[in-house]
């Protein structure tokens with residue numbers, strides 16, 4: 001059923017995908033899906049904002065027998081720049097609407113308003129509280145203005161409302177809210193018979209929520225203006241169960257490749273996170289700051305080889321796991337510790 005052309009892959013039933021490159025990133029590319037509707041093609045995600053990525057998107061649409069100018073709408077799974085980067089350019093070229101969940105639109109709005117200094121002072125305070133050493137924090141006090149990518153993401157025109165069908169002529173595409181990777185991440189359930197009649201319920205565009213070979217980053221939801229204590233890992237695990245229950249015949253993710261049996265992949269990820277939480281709790285036999293926990297956690301390479309920016313992401317991931325353990329009553333903050341340390345209970 002699946003037909004591979006140089007620029008586009010035909011998944012059948014009026015769904016194609018384009019491999020839009022992400023420059024200097026080991027993930028390689030974002031799979032941008034083109035869904036035919038009675039009012040013109042709709043994109044699910046758009047790709048990284050880069051000239052080569054734009055050309056790939058435009059050429060791919062030509063290969064599909066359409067063009068950027070024909071795009072009717074853009075549905076965004078989440079605000080990250082490898083998904084939402086080119087949305088503004090697509091809208092300019094076509095007049096298409098852009099839809100996103102309100103929680104991620106709030107992130108976009110903050111990003112557009114925030115001055116870089118605000119972000120640097122927020123990160124300094126956050127890393128200090130997490131117990132980062134002075135040599136890690138020092139560079140943030142002398143920020144270079146160009147250090148922040150994606151400073152002006154496009155403001156969406158429409159909200160994606162959880163549980164509702166999107167307004168797409170001739171298609172049944174339902175929004176499934178799957179917070180965790182970002183607060184407003186959505187999966188999109190195409191409630192139509194699978195074109196190859198694979199067993200299960202339709203197809204699921206899973207964004208970064210459910211990927212065949214990697215686990216998405218789950219950190220804290222970064223918001224300098226919101227003091228709410230969120231539990232992103234808890235949100236993510238709940239969202240995994242939600243998409244497992246949908247039992248789609250095929251998952252169409254935003255990276256890597258499509259795969260069947262969402263429920264099996266969900267079980268693998270739930271098991272992985274349970275094992276990781278157990279391992280972290282064992283590390284907390286002695287009180288540790290989030291930074292010290294990140295140093296001791298298992299990553300894809302030794303801590304000494306993890307570059308600066310990735311260490312910030314790693315600490316955020318350690319914090320998300322600590323939040324979860326505290327919420328489950330399996331760890332707690334040591335009273336009076338400064339920076340705060342956590343210990344298993």
Ligand SMILES: [Zn+2]
Pocket residue numbers: 078080181208
């Ligand atoms: Zn992402």
Ligand SMILES: [Zn+2]
Pocket residue numbers: 080082083208254255
């Ligand atoms: Zn992504």
